[in-house]
Each structure stands twice: as C-alpha cells, then as structure tokens.
Amino acid sequence: MSAHFCSLKVKAIENTTDDSVVVSFDMPSEHVDSFQFTQGQYLTLKANIEGEDVQRSYSLCSSPLDQEWKVAIKKVPFGKFSTYANDTLTPGSVLDVMPPNGKFFVDVNPDMKRNYIAFAAGSGITPILSIIKTHLESEPKSSFKLFYTNKNSSSIMLKEELEGLKNRFMDRFEIFYFLTKEKRNIELFNGRLTEDKLEIIFKTIADLKEIDHHFICGPESMIFTIRDFLLEKGVGKNTLHFELFTSSSDAKKVFIEESKEQFEGKTSHITVIEGGKTLEFEIPQASENILDAALNNSADLPFACKGGVCCTCKAKLLDGEVNQLVNYGLEEDELEAGYILTCQAIPISDKIVVDYDA
Numbered sequence: 001m002s003a004h005f006c007s008l009k010v011k012a013i014e015n016t017t018d019d020s021v022v023v024s025f026d027m028p029s030e031h032v033d034s035f036q037f038t039q040g041q042y043l044t045l046k047a048n049i050e051g052e053d054v055q056r057s058y059s060l061c062s063s064p065l066d067q068e069w070k071v072a073i074k075k076v077p078f079g080k081f082s083t084y085a086n087d088t089l090t091p092g093s094v095l096d097v098m099p100p101n102g103k104f105f106v107d108v109n110p111d112m113k114r115n116y117i118a119f120a121a122g123s124g125i126t127p128i129l130s131i132i133k134t135h136l137e138s139e140p141k142s143s144f145k146l147f148y149t150n151k152n153s154s155s156i157m158l159k160e161e162l163e164g165l166k167n168r169f170m171d172r173f174e175i176f177y178f179l180t181k182e183k184r185n186i187e188l189f190n191g192r193l194t195e196d197k198l199e200i201i202f203k204t205i206a207d208l209k210e211i212d213h214h215f216i217c218g219p220e221s222m223i224f225t226i227r228d229f230l231l232e233k234g235v236g237k238n239t240l241h242f243e244l245f246t247s248s249s250d251a252k253k254v255f256i257e258e259s260k261e262q263f264e265g266k267t268s269h270i271t272v273i274e275g276g277k278t279l280e281f282e283i284p285q286a287s288e289n290i291l292d293a294a295l296n297n298s299a300d301l302p303f304a305c306k307g308g309v310c311c312t313c314k315a316k317l318l319d320g321e322v323n324q325l326v327n328y329g330l331e332e333d334e335l336e337a338g339y340i341l342t343c344q345a346i347p348i349s350d351k352i353v354v355d356y357d358a
C-alpha cells in the first residue's frame with residue numbers, strides 16, 4: 001500500500017438510484033484528524049480489481065459537520081471502479097483511501113448573509129450537496145438556489161437528501177430540476193441548460209447582482225456554457241467555482257485505458273461519407289473517436305463542441321460497432337435509428353461505415 005493511502009472499512013452501501021450507490025466509511029480514531037475535510041472535497045479510493053490496482057477520485061457528498069465520510073458513485077460504461085463499487089462492494093469490505101483533497105469550496109462565515117447558486121448535472125451533485133448542506137447549516141442568513149439536470153426523474157441522485165434539506169430550510173433553499181429525457185410541464189425545465197435558459201433563469205428566478213458565489217459541477221460542456229455566460233454578463237471570476245466531473249475527455253481516457261487489452265492489435269477500417277465524397281483510413285480499435293481520427297486524415301467534417309452536446313458531428317452508423325462515450329444531445333429515436341455523435345464514438349469493430357449525409 002502506498003504511504004498516502006489508509007485502509008478503511010466500508011460501513012454501509014445504499015442505493016441512491018438504480019445505477020449509483022452511496023458508500024460510507026468507518027473512521028478509526030487514528031485517522032480522524034487526517035481525514036477532516038472541507039465541503040466540496042473528494043476522496044481517492046483504490047482497490048485491487050481482478051488483479052489490477054484501480055484508483056479513482058469521488059467527491060464527498062456528506063458535510064464535514066456530520067463527521068461522516070460518504071461518497072456517491074455512479075456506474076459508468078466500462079468504468080471498472082464504479083462497476084465494482086456498485087456490484088461487488090459490501091459493508092465490511094476494505095478499501096485504500098487517500099485523505100480528502102480539492103479546492104471546490106469557499107470558506108464558511110456564520111456572520112455573512114450570502115446568496116449562493118449551484119448548477120449540477122448527474123453525479124456532479126455530490127460535492128454540491130456537501131457544499132449546500134454546510135453553508136445552510138453554518139450560515140443562518142444565507143440562501144441557496146440549485147439547478148440540477150438529469151435524464152429523468154428516476155436518475156436523480158441523492159434526491160431524498162436534497163428534498164430533506166429543502167424541507168428543513170424551506171425559506172432559504174430552492175431546487176429546480178431539469179430533465180433531458182422526460183417531459184416536464186414547464187418548458188424551461190425540459191432539456192439541458194442552454195444560454196437561452198440561463199437568460200430566463202437570471203431574469204425570472206435569480207438576480208445576478210444578488211449572487212455572491214456560483215458553483216458548477218458536471219460535464220465540461222455544461223461548465224463551459226455556464227461559465228462563459230456568466231463571464232459575459234460581467235460576473236467576477238473569483239465568484240465562479242467549478243469542478244469538472246464527468247468530462248468526455250475523462251470518459252475517453254477511462255475507456256481507452258480499460259479496454260486496452262481487449263482490443264490490442266486490432267484495427268478498424270473506417271469509411272466516412274460526407275458531401276457525397278468517401279474517405280477511407282485505418283486506426284487501432286478503441287484508440288480515438290471517429291471525428292478526430294477523420295480530421296487527422298484530412299477530412300473536412302462538421303463539429304462544434306466536441307463534448308457530446310451540440311450534435312453538429314451527428315452521422316449515421318451504417319456498419320460496425322462503436323462505444324459512444326457520452327451523449328447529451330441525441331434522442332432515443334435517433335439512437336435507435338443508428339445515429340451517433342462521431343466526436344464521442346470510439347470504433348470497436350473491424351469495419352466502420354459512417355454517413356454524415358444521411
């Protein structure tokens with residue numbers, strides 16, 4: 001075991017949705033001091049999974065006020081650690097855990113009356129929950145507004161805790177849920193956060209001039225949209241705090257690293273059809289997304305965000321198989337019809353044919 005890690009026993013595992021768990025740890029007295037943390041920080045966990053040491057960082061969703069060490073772990077496709085945590089870990093299991101770290105917080109000041117705002121998507125809620133709880137409990141005059149995006153109502157992580165906080169701090173905490181794959185009655189809350197929606201939010205729900213700090217945690221595309229919007233509105237950089245959580249580049253790194261052995265030595269023959277022209281080239285399987293691979297081969301293809309959001313790089317997969325890293329843009333019927341986001345599609349078959357004209 002590395003000198004920085006301590007062995008901690010898993011105290012409890014609770015499901016927060018069908019594909020995510022909250023793991024809490026027993027904290028022996030000799031580690032209590034070194035494991036003191038600030039709201040918004042994370043733990044790095046290490047386990048030996050099928051003979052291999054796998055290490056991942058997860059934000060604490062508990063508040064330091066509770067003196068509890070809890071992380072929420074969402075199962076991600078090909079995620080070795082997250083799958084292990086969701087499917088195999090049991091109370092009593094022992095994990096190597098590094099003491100808390102991270103800078104995603106502002107200092108608590110019980111005398112201040114501050115207005116905070118937070119934007120979270122998916123598992124990006126974990127540090128945000130810790131931050132909200134800590135500020136509401138420690139700063140009796142402060143208030144919080146949370147804008148939280150998920151696919152549908154059953155995928156909302158930590159909903160019980162959030163609702164519990166809302167009931168406890170009714171006049172100081174508001175939650176606005178956004179769903180991307182389920183219809184809500186109010187149009188504003190349908191789909192991901194866009195600049196237009198942010199305009200509406202800051203006209204009707206929150207007054208930008210009144211906000212002291214903004215916290216943002218989720219995929220990089222969401223963070224950049226909100227950050228750029230706020231900066232353009234003249235918000236001070238020192239009031240913006242963000243934590244990249246499930247960035248598509250992270251998802252790519254994880255997938256490539258974890259599927260190395262499975263696809264080693266295999267190549268993929270790629271055919272790209274665009275504007276009536278055809279380009280063919282070869283790349284190692286599970287090595288690169290189709291868009292970047294084609295651009296490297298002098299293709300002239302449409303793209304914008306490269307983060308799985310804008311759908312500019314959408315194409316139809318006519319043949320072959322890909323691993324789609326993240327998808328924040330394509331609807332279920334488009335996926336069923338065979339459309340992919342080429343900036344997120346990693347080839348995992350001998351032959352791939354994609355058509356941008358379809």
Ligand code: FES
Nearest residue numbers: 304306309311343
């Ligand atoms: S370039 Fe935006 S989703 Fe691919």
